[in-house]
Structures are given as structure tokens and as C-alpha cells.
Amino acid sequence: MDSDRRRDSRSWDWDSQQCRAQLDEIFFRKHDYIQAGSTEHREFWAFFDRFQRFKTRRDMSGSSRKEGREEERDQRRSGTGKVDLGLPKEYDARYRINVSVCTKDVEERLGKSEHRGRQRSSGPGSQEISDCRLALLHFLDFSQRQSFGKLAKLRREQKNLPIYQYRDRIVELVRLHSVVVVAGDTGCGKSTQVPQYLLSAGFNHVACTQPRRIACISLAKRVSFESLNQFGSKVGHQIRFETTRTTATKLLFLTEGLLLRQIQQDRTLAQYEVVIVDEVHERHLHCDFLLGVLRSLVAERSDLRLVLMSATINIKLFSDYFSSAPVLQVPGRLFPIQVTYQPIPPEEQASRSEKLDPRPYLRILQGIDQRYPPEERGDLLLFLSGVAEISTIQEACQIYATHTRRWIVLPLHSTLSLAQQDKVFDIAPPGVRKCIISTNIAETSVTIDGVRFVADSGKVKEMSFDPKAKMQRLQEFWISRASSEQRKGRAGRTGPGVCYRLYAESDYDAFAPYPVPEIHRVALDSLILQMKSMCLGDPLSFVFIDPPPASSIQTAVTYLKEQGALDSRGELTSIGSLLAQLPVDVVIGKMLVLGSLFRLEEPMLTIAAALSVQSPFLRSAQHNPDCATARQPLHSNQGDPFTLLNTFNAWMEMKGERGGGSRKWCRRRGLEEQRLYEMVNLRRQFKELLRSHGLLESQYSTSSGGDRGQRRERLTERRKLHQLKRDHEQQESTRRKVLKLEEGEFSSGSGSDTEGAGKGKNGKERSGQNVDIQEVKFKLRHNISELQEAVTVSQDLSSRQQALLKLLICRGLYPQLALPDEHNSTRKESEQVFHTRNKQGVVIHPTSVFASDPEVLQVPESDTREMGPDRVDSSKHQLLAFVTLLETNKPYLTNCVRVPALQTLLLVANSICSNADCTRLVVDGWLELELRDPEAALKTLSTALTHRAEWERLLLAQLGTSTMGGQAVQGVSRKVTEKLSEGLVRYLLYTEVSYSLRRLTAFQTQNLYIGPQSESELPHTNTPGLSALFPGAEAKPDPIKGGLRVTSFFNYNCLADSKDLYSECLRTFWSCPNCDLYMPLTPLERMQHEASCRPAGEQQQTEEEPESGKACSSSMSSLTRVYHCDVCNEDLSLTSTEILKHKRQHMFTTN
Amino acid sequence: MSNMEHTASEAPLKTFSCQLCELSSPFTYHGQKPPNTRAIVLLEECFVTRDPFSPDREKFLVLGSNCSLCGMRVCAGSDCSIFYTKRFCMRCVNKHLDQFPHQIQAELAKKKQQSSRTAVS
Secondary structure, three states: OOHHHHHHHOOOOOOOHHHHHHHHHHHOOOOOOOOOOOHHHHHHHHHHHHHHHHHHHHHHHOHHHHHHHHHHHHHHHHOOOOOOOOOOOOOOHHHHOOEEEOOHHHHHHHHHHHHHHHHOOOOOOHHHHHHHHHHHHHHHHHHHHHHHHHHHHHHHHHHHOHHHHHHHHHHHHHHHOOEEEEEEOOOOOHHHHHHHHHHHOOOOOEEEEEOOHHHHHHHHHHHHHHOOOOOOOOEEEEOOOOEOOOOOOOEEEEEHHHHHHHHHHOOOOOOOOEEEEOOHHHOOHHHHHHHHHHHHHHHHOOOOEEEEEEOOOOHHHHHHHOOOOOEEEEOOOOOOEEEEEOOOOHHHOOOOOOOOOOHHHHHHHHHHHHHOOOOOOOEEEEEOOOHHHHHHHHHHHHHHHHHHOOEEEEEEOOOOOHHHHHHHHOEOOOOOEEEEEEOHHHOOOOOOOOEEEEEEOOEEEEEEEEOOOOEEEEEEEEOOHHHHHHHHHOOOOOOOEEEEEOOOHHHHHHOOOOOOOHHHOOOOHHHHHHHHHOOOOOHHHOOOOOOOOHHHHHHHHHHHHHOOOEOOOOOEOHHHHHHHHOOOOHHHHHHHHHHHHOOOHHHHHHHHHHHHOOOOEOHHHHHOHHHHHHHHHHOOOOEHHHHHHHHHHHHHHHHHHHOOOHHHHHHHOOEOHHHHHHHHHHHHHHHHHHHHOOOOOOOOHHHHOOOHHHHHHHHHHHHHHHHHHHHHHHHHOOOOOEOOHHHHHHHOOOOOOOHHHHHHHHHHHHHHHOOOHHHHHHHHHOOHHHHHHHHHHHHOOOHHHHHHHHHHHHHHHOOOEEEEOOOHHHOOHHHOOEEEOOOOOEEEOOOOHHHHOHHHHOOOHHHOEEEEOOEEEEOOOEEEEEEEEEEOOOEEEEEEEEEEHHHHHHHHOOOEEEOOOOOEEEEOOOEEEEEOOHHHHHHHHHHHHHHHHHHHHHHHHHHHHHHHOOOOHHHOOHHHHHHHHHHHHHHHHHOOOOEEEEEOOHHHHHOOEOOOOOHHHOOOOOOOOHHHHOOOOOOEEOOOOOOEEOOOOEEEOOEOOOOHHHHHHHOEEEEOOOOOOEEEEOHHHHHHHHHHOOOHHHHHHHHHHHHOOOOOOHHHHOOOEEEEEOOOOEEEEEOHHHHHHHHHHHHHHHO | OHHHOOOOOOOOOEEEEOOOOOOEEEEOEEEOOOOOOOOEEEOOOEEEEEOOOOOOOOOEEEEEEEOOOOOOEEEOOOOOEEEEOEEEEHHHHHHOHHHOOHHHHHHHHHHHHHHHHHHHO
């Protein structure tokens, strides 16, 4: 109270840093509740200043004392006859604080202060200390109120959610019934609240599935926040690459696919008490399947609780599927939306080939401008079917926007860069509206706040699967009424809205009620494989909620048989059961297994990962000449997988050299870096899977080693990175930017070619402000030096390794092969045509390297020989192996690799038929190869058979040991595989046989085979020892095609042609190069002899090898590889680091 | 995969819930000396949880306590209770309003006015 006087007498300055520091030493020490230097500490001193100002003002007005007296009087008056609360006579704001701060330090100083204050002219006296303490108390009280206010607000919001009223009812239903359906529309709060209700009701291990990964993360974050343990671990998420799950986790958000994988491992899901399946109405493939699996599980586990959550769409379907499970319907919380039907007049309707007419869309923008004043905020969301449509309308709208300066036009679709997608969440400046032109991605996956107007074209492009042509098809359809309502609802999330429908009400009435579920639209290969591995019996009899067509299941089974994942009886093969464990396409899984067998795992891991994510090459950058130039060195004319491999390697190398700056590097090349990060994550997951299946040697122990200093350095680095990540996460939420009016203009014009520039500008702005969080996460997740090691291994592939790698890719992709049309050499670059077995006249997707460089697919003229009108003989025929056949406006092949035709077919095809002297071969019933020289034909075929037998043996050995676990790779010795790869490479590169290659016509395929023959016609049937020569196969007459079935894939002499009946007479003299045999043999006899007669040197050689100079100690040799040095002109066996050293050595000498 | 095995060791979280406004939230501590608060002492027996809004996990948040007169469990929100040397639930405050200092009376009157106004509009 007499503070002023005392303060005057001493030199104490509250504003001085030193004075404050002295108080810090009393109140904010290292072990105190608030520490000097922390955020709270800074906040305290800011608060202190405000508090002092407030006090001074109040002291000056002098009101406090007077009021105090009044109060005394008040109390006197009322005193009698009531409980005395014993409240102090004089009011002091201090009494309203329920906290006190007392330490020995403070008490001592306050106690002694009377004399000490006089002794020391500086330093805080008792008055300063008590002032500071008072301020601290008020500060603590203030922060308590602030946090409590937030909590109260949160609880209020939770209470206001429509679903809150049903809280007890939901818990009760779940207690009583094993399956409950909760149906509620957008905004009712089911996804965030239901799991919490169940947790607080005492349910303990709750899993909640989501169709989208992003939803898992955001829901876990939100629920964890709402349940007030944001920093605890009771609520977690688990998606493909990351998890926050711990032993304490009680509620886990995970993807549908992941829960299915968990069921594969833990059939009864014993780890969960409750499973919530959210968004069941979206009817994703995994979700439908999951419901089927859970349906039988519920019958088995009476303690399991299953909650299905859905929009109010088709609820009866779900309830009925689970024997009339109870349904709880919750109203949504949508504001009223006015619907206007504005069908497009006939003259503005685009025909199939034309571009979309923008006039109907422009009228909507104009109408909004006329009807609603610009001060009334609210953005427009426009739904179109596809990317091409979006860029057409965007272009037109941008012209209007530039003119009126009242709109910012932004596209939204999944092939945009993430930065570009992110822009739709930014805020338009006052008086300006966003016009977001989107695919159906904004219908469910992406939710944008502030949308007041929706314009719905009523169209959607959906992927469907044509089982006959084994082709994906992207087609435009009318949407369903359910989608139409969903789109409309997007206008009423934050206030009343308007929905313009660009179709007539009668159209709406004619729409299908619901979208076609995914299970009816897509290839079921992976699903069937997973069903097989889960032992769910015959897929045809599995009770789906809405069974897919039987033909679709049949196609998948056939395909899996072709791929070797199922045997002829439809049971899983050993490779099939491994493939079922890998969360990738069957073809990609196969490549991984093959890559590890031939120790090409490093490049194969990268290729498999690259083919499993969206292409990192941004379509929009393709027409940008700068990007095209910068990309050029990454291209490989071997095929797209190799371009991807080069890109990944170059990116990794650049990251290692420069650390940061990879964002810029990617931007310059028109690459979406996010995809590369996905690749590196996926790559690691694959590697771990292969390792856990014993297909890869376990990690070198040295990689995590290093001396103590290095380890410490790494540790400090990691700590720093973790801090950066935490910091980033904290500021993440508060970063919505205001858009500039010109924002849309960058990407106008052609709608594509300038995206790079526009993004570049924006990206730079952002990167200046914050660290590259992706880079931070990348460094935290991966061991960079190990990755670089891996990259070095796959970087300078020799042409031999490349040839082998291509063969392995091709065996993975088989039967996805395409044949160049024979007249391609006379066609223009853009008109090259190809044929697959089931689909004729397909073209190469414009993103493929072969689209710009088709000559490499043609047979070089120097090598050809015209044999007739339709026959071109060459040894250089090539085929394309492709990943997908996708039909949009045309059928396109994507991700292609070129391979030598004859060799590849003989090495990978499932069905090879020959005539009697093996000069005519028909592969898979559609490709015909005619070899001129019978001698060479026989040799080529025979070598292929030998290699294949060995390949199959090694693969089985590898898989056989791997399924037993433990010491796996021991099963197939390095030497043996090296010998096989050597043989395969030689076969691929040096088979110089001239042949013709063509597709059979429909007529030709009709009379292709001899057909069944009687015993007497088949002299070879009972040849003793025949089966022993071809392990695993008995040569017996083929009951359908005729001829002899020599192996599972080779039918001898079943082709109907002129020579077929005289095979017995085809004996020619032949001398075996290995033994001294010289006698007349039929082609078959000769092949059989060759298969069994090993070259004399071979066995010896293998025995000698360990002593030869090449071999090092066994641990070292596992790291070395053969490196051909062009300077020394020598093959050296070196480790990757040694190769670098070796190269450097030349660098210095040549300089 | 068996991360979520049932752990019996962990005591179920007790829940604090306000008997006036029904605000409820799990609490981790009840008493006057929450963990890790060092020099800080509470002047009443409070229901305390970790402050979920602070990035620092050691910060505490008082949810509420029992009314010193009637013993009702009330939250710290100004609609439900007042702390003035002791905790009083709003019912007791209104019953004994005359014993409270003028400042508090004025404050409550003002709030009443405001809330009735928003209720009308």
C-alpha cells in the first residue's frame, strides 16, 4: 500500500532486464513450475506489465478503499440469523484466487527483508518480491481461467452436437446387441463422439476404421484433444507408414485395409473389444469385404461389439445384412439449402468429342455476382467429372474473374501437386469469392469450409473394370441421387446455402439411388488372394453384403492362376501365400520376390515402390520446356520403370549431397516430391516385409554402428529433428493464408503448362517461413547413408543387370504384354498401335517414354528380312510389358518396359506350343513365332527349358525355406543363383535367332491344335525315364490340344501343321557338346538329353570357385558386386564404397 | 499386433462432473498439491487434470471442487461457482449474497442482466 514511497527510496526498476532476472532467480528457477526462458515465462512478464498498469490506474482512481468500507457496512446489516461465511471484511481480488505460491526462498526473503532491504541498495526487496508473487498468482489464475474456458467451450460444443442426445441410448444399444447401426448425416458428430461415448462407458479396446488415411490422423488428433489427453497415448492412429499406437492405446483409428491385415494375423481380433466401421455407406471394396469377415466373426465371438456408422443412406441394407441389427438414426446438422435446377440447354450441350461449353457455368458466377453483394461472404464449389473438364471451365472462369476482379478460380483434383491442392483452404480477400472447380474429391474426401454455393454438373468419372479385356476403364456417368445430395450438402455446412443443379429435376429423379459399390467395379485379384489366405473357402459362396458378379470372381481366380499365385485346384501356392502378405498388387509382389532371388533387390525395391504410388511426374509440367529439358537425363528408353528408378536415385543422390534444397530440385523437374517420399517409405516397408519373410539377408550390423562420437552426433541430430517436428506440429493449425487476387491467373491459359511457375512462387514464399517438414520426417525415418548405399547399388546397373531386371519385371507383369503392330514403322509417332491378347488397337499413354521415343520399339531395318507380305524375320523383335491398361478416351498402356520377344516369351509364358521340329511356336494361344533354322530353334527352346527348370527350382527352394522362417537365404546359395543369372543374361542378350512374330487371327486360333490323339499315335508316351528328365512334369499326351505335355507350360507337337504327323521321322544326327553322344535323335529326345546332360566342366567349376581369386571372406562378399571399370577394362569385385574410391582414383589420374 | 492387450494394472480414470452444469471430464488428482507443481499450493481440495491446452505436459488445470458450504461438486466456471477465500457453489452464493463484497454482487448482477438479454434476443 505504501509501495510508492518505498520504491522511490531504492533503485529498483521494473523495466530493467537485470532486475527482472533477479526475480527470475527466485520465482522461475529450473525446478520451478514455470522456468525462465519458457513460453509461460515470457507470457508472465507480458502479463506483469499489463497487471502493473491496471494497478496503477486503479490506485490513482482510489476506488478500492471506499468500496471496501461499503462492503463492511453491508455485512453488518445482514449479519443476524444466518450462517456467517466468515468472509474477510475488506475486498481484495487476491481472495478470489485459489492458488498460493510459497517457497522457503520467498518466505525467507520476505521475513528478513526489514533489515536486508536497508543493507543492500539493489536487488529485490520484500515489496518487490511480494509484488511479483502477487502478479504471479494473478497470472496463474488467469491461465487457469483461460484453459478452463477452452475446456468449457469444448464441452459445450460436444453437448450441442445432434448426437449428444443419443449418448446413453448408443451405449445401451452397444451393451445389449452385438451389432448396432448408427446412421447420421454430415455434422452430427458420430465419428468423433461415438468412440468417446464407448470409452467413457467403460469399453476398453476400441478400433475405428476409416476409408481414408488422412481421416485416421485427423480424427485421432481431434478425439485425443477432446478427451483431454492430447499428449497421452490413449487415442492413436495407425496407417500404412506410421502409427502412434502404444500399449496404452485404448482407441485406435485405422484404415479398413489395415484392420483386414490384422485379421490375417489375429483371426478373431482378440485385441479389440469393439470394432467401429465408419462410413460404411461409401461402400469401398475393403469395407464391403471387412463387413463380410466381421459378420462371421461376430457369430463366433459373442463378446465382440460391432458398430456400423453410416450416412442416412440405404440403412436397411446394413441392418438386414446383420440379421436386423438395431438402427439408431441421428439427424444431421445442415443449414437449409435452396436448390435450383438449371438444365443445360441443348445448344450448349457438348457432344462426345467436343470440349465442354463453359456458358452454363459462367452464368452461375454472373448470377451470384448479381444477386449477392460482395460483402456477403461465401465461396462457390463447382463439381465436374474430370481433369480435362476442369481445365476447360477454369480457363473460361478465369477470364471472367480477371475481368470482374471478384473471383479467385482454383482447380482441385488428385493429380495436382499437394501445394496446389492445399490452396483451396486458403482464404479469399474481402469482396472476393473462391471458385473451386473440383472432381468428386470434394464430395467426401476433402471438406472445405466457407462454401455457400454449390454448382453440380451431375457427372462423375469412375474407374470400372472390364474383366474380358482385363482393362481399367475411366468413364463418365450420371451421379446417383445419394451423391447429388452429398454435393448439395456441401453448401450448408456453415450457413444457409444455394445449390445449382445443371440438370433437370426429372434427370435427378431418374438417377440411380446409390453409387455403384466399388466391389462391382474393380478387379478382384487382391481381394480373392486375401480371401484365400484367410481360408474363407470358395469366394463364390462367401456372403458379401452385395455379392460381386460371379464372372468377376472367376476372372480373378483365373488371373491368379496365370500369375502362379493359385494352383490348378485354386489353392494358394507358396508364392501366393507370400504375395497375400504383401500389401501390393500381385504383379508388384512377384517382382519383389524375384528381385530378391537374383539379388537385385535394391533396384527392384525402388521400382516396385515407384509402380505402387502415383507418378511423381506432374502432368502439367510436361508441356513446360524447362521441365522437359531438366527431366531429360532421367529418362530411360528401356522403359518407364527405369525412368522412375533413375529419378528416385538422382533425388536420393541430390539429397545426400546437398541435404536440403530437394524441393527446388523437384520443382525444376516438375516432380511432386511427396510421391518420392511415399516411395522411400514404401520401399522401406517392402524391405522389411521381404526380410521378415526371410527373402533378404538381415541388415548389416555395421550400418547402425560407427564410433561413439558419430553415434552421439547422430543422436544430437535426431533430437534436433524431433524438436523441429514438434515445433512444426504446434504451429501447423494456425497457417491459413489469404489468397491474392492473381492467384488463379498463373494456372489459367492452357490450364496446365504454367502450373510450375505459379506454384514455384508460392512454394518459395512458404519455404522461406518454415522448415521443410517432409525433409525432417524423412531424416527421422530413414538412415540416409544406408539408403544411399542402396542407391549406389542400383545406380550404375550394367547392361547385363539391366537385362535381367527387365526380365524379372516382365515375369512379374506377365501376362500383361503388348505386341507392336506390324505397320508401326510406317505410322506417325503419335499413331503407334499395339495389341494385347484381349484388346486390339491400344496406344501408349502420353506420359510414357515410348510415347516420345517409339523408334526404339521398332525392329532395326538392318536386321530384318522380308519373308513375304506378312512376314518380317529378325532377331530383334520386341514386346512391351505394361502395368496397366486404362481406357479413357482411348485404351492406353501405362508404365511400359520393352523386352526381347522370343527370349522373354520362352522364359515366362504359361503356355508354349510347338510343332514337330519346333520351328513354329504359339505362345498363350495368340502370338505366333516362326523360326527359320530348325537347329537354332531347337537349341533356343531347349536352353529356355533348362533355365526355366532351374529358375523354378531355385524359386521354390527360396520360398520353401522362407516359409519355415529362420535361416532362409541359405536355401539358395549365392553361387547357384549367380550361375543362373549368368545363363539368363547370356540367353537374353546373345540369342541371335531370326524369327517372325505375329498375332494369330481369330480364324487361325480355331484350327490351331491337332486335338486329342489315341495312344497308338503317341510313341513317346511310355518312354522310360522321361519324367525324370523334366523334374516336376510328366510328359503325357495332352487331352485337349494333343501332342505331348512336356512341362506345365510346354506342349510339344500339338500344333496342326504340315510336319506334325512325321515327328518320328525327324531324327537327325546330333552330337552333344557335353558328352560324346552322337546319334540320330528326334527334337524331343534331344531336348531331354540336353536337360539331363550337364557340361563336363560345370561341376568342377563350382567346386573350384571358392579357391579362385575372386572370392573374399564370406562376410565381405555379400557386400561386393561385379563392377566393370571402363578405364581399366576389367571386371572387379568391389563393395559400393570401393567402387566410388576406384572411380575417384581415375578421376585424379585422368585430370 | 497385440499392443492392445488388456491391462488390468491401470486404474480406470475417475471422472469429475459438475452437479450444476454437468460439465464432466476425467481428473487425475484430487487434493491441494497436484504433482509437479513445485512451489504452488492450492487453497482448496481440487479436482485436477493435466492442462490439455498447454503444450507442456506438466501444467495442471483445476476442474472444480466441492462447495465449502453445501459440499456440492461444482466446476470452476463462473456460472457454477465462485472462489472467495473458499469455494461457493452458485446456489450458496445466491443464498448468502449479502455477505459477499459489493464487487462480487455487482459483478453477478451485471452477468444476470447480460444473460437475460441474450436469452431474449
